[in-house]
Amino acid sequence: MKAEIITIGDEILLGQIVDTNSAWIAQELFAQQIQIQQITSITDTEDHILSALAEAGSRADIIICTGGLGPTKDDVTKFTAAKFFHTDLVFNQDVMDHVQQIFQRFNRTMPDINKGQAEVLANCEVLFNDWGTAPGMWVEHDQKVYIFLPGVPFEMKNLMTFRALPKLKDFQTEEKVVNKYILTVGIGESHLAEHIAEIENSFPDHVHLAYLPKIGLVRLRLTLTGKDIDTLEVEAEEWKNKLVERIGPAVVATEDVSFEEVIVRSFSDHKLTLATAESCTGGNISRLITEIPGSSKMFQGAVVSYANEVKEGVLGVSIETLKAHGAVSEETVIQMVNGVKQLLNVDYAIATSGIAGPDGGTPEKPVGTVWVAVAGKNEVKTKLFHFHHDRLINIERTTAQAFLMLWNLYQAELQN
Incomplete structure (x- = not known):
């Protein structure tokens, strides 16, 4: 059983939003042994939608379309789908009642434009949207299934979870x-x-x-x-x-998890704690750690010590060290990592300081110069990196190297 996803909306093609819907749908379908054949993003235009529906129908058994179901003029998915299926849009009183109830719930007057959301494909089964005003639609045509869903992520996810996926369980695949x-x-x-x-x-x-x-x-x-x-x-x-x-x-x-999740789990299992002192990474390391459920068991906190005054006043980096060696130095990150370890009373700590760019470099310390320190129960490890001129990539590389250094030190101390 093969499926294809069509995302409809200029905002995706312009890069104004990231298409997270397709990734989520693909994961949910794979759990039911339905494989994604292709993902296509197109504009809100009739010719593109007609072409995409026809091409997807030639390749896949299940076609899922997201976006273009709103009440405004730029949302043309329903009207174009009616042409594709050679059918009409019909008024559905149940949908109309539902839309009116949503506006009443928030004590708002419903604009006339929203009445158009009660028009659905004559050949569809309505997938009622309890989380928004645009209904989903399920169409079986030429031995294919077409599912039309709103593009708003939380509405799409709920419609897929509670309306579409239960129906798709009836579709079995041999492979x-x-x-x-x-x-x-x-x-x-x-x-x-x-x-x-x-x-x-x-x-x-x-x-x-x-x-x-x-x-x-x-x-x-x-x-x-x-x-x-x-x-x-x-x-x-x-x-x-x-x-x-x-x-x-x-x-x-040996499972589909992130490196951060591996660290969080392992530290939690061994009842170990972690903190960070971040300068050039600006909290990125702690952000990735705290995105993992359960990280509160092992992560105590972070000091984003961007300014030298914070390095000195909060983390205890000496003014002499800063004057003699600068903020981007081995001496500074050692004092930063020891400072945050002591301040937050943790078993392990990470410290970063560098010149992320695109400016701020010197001949001695060009853009991309980064020092990372990790402190464990028994020792401190440091490393100097020379990255490039892209600020975001430098932050990402520093973060990745910090995690790797932490893991290596942690593994070495486990074995001793």
């Missing part, structure tokens, strides 16, 4: 897919590929390996396809174990 994940850190993609080439070359045709690199890490996705899900699970586990054994210590997880 099953099993994915296994391996998260590696501290080894580059090409070196990793060389290291496991012998195993990868021995894969049968129904086994595939994808490399998903990110700064500081590589995620491997092992995919097996076949008709018996239980057999695939057993075989996938065997191949995954072979890869893990070959890769060795660079493996930090």
Whole structure:
């Protein structure tokens, strides 16, 4: 069973919003063994919508469209879909009552323009939207299923969860897919590929390996396809174990999780605490940590010590150190990491200080110069990095290296 997603809206193509809807839909469909064949983003124009619907129908069994169901003139999805299906829009009193109730609930007068939201495709089953005014629509046409959903993420998610996904459970697919994940850190993609080439070359045709690199890490996705899900699970586990054994210590997880989640879980399991003192990363490290549910068990807090006065007054960096060596120096990050460790009474700490750019560099310390320090129970480790001129990438690289340094120190202390 193949599915295709069509996102409709100029705001996606202009880069004004990021299409998070498609990623979420793809994950939910895969849980029901429905694979995404293609994702297409198009403008709110009749010819693009007609073309996208026709092309998707030629490739997929289930076509999901998001966006363009609002009451304004630029939302033309319903009218264009009526042309595509050679049908009409009809007035639905139940939808009208629902829209009126939403406005009454907030003690607001309903504009006449919202009456148009009660018009739905004559050949559809209405997917009532308890979370907004635009109803979803389910159409079965030429042995294909077309699902039309609003583009507002929380409305789309609720309609998919409570209206569309339960109906899609009736659609079975013969081909099953099993994915296994391996998260590696501290080894580059090409070196990793060389290291496991012998195993990868021995894969049968129904086994595939994808490399998903990110700064500081590589995620491997092992995919097996076949008709018996239980057999695939057993075989996938065997191949995954072979890869893990070959890769060795660079493996930090064998599930689809982030490196930050691995750190949070491991620290929580060992009842260890962490804090950060961030200058050039501006709180990015603590943001990633606190996005993980359960991080409160291990993360005590952060000091974003952007100004030298904060480094000195809060973290205890000496004025002599700042004058002699500057804020971007090994001496400074050592005092920062020790300062925040003592201030917040934690087992481990991270400190960063650097010149993120695009300006502020000197011949001695050009843009991209970064010092990172990590403190553990017994020692402090530091490292100097020379990145480039892109500010956001420098922040991302510093963050990735800080996590890797923390993990390496933590692992070394666990073994001692």
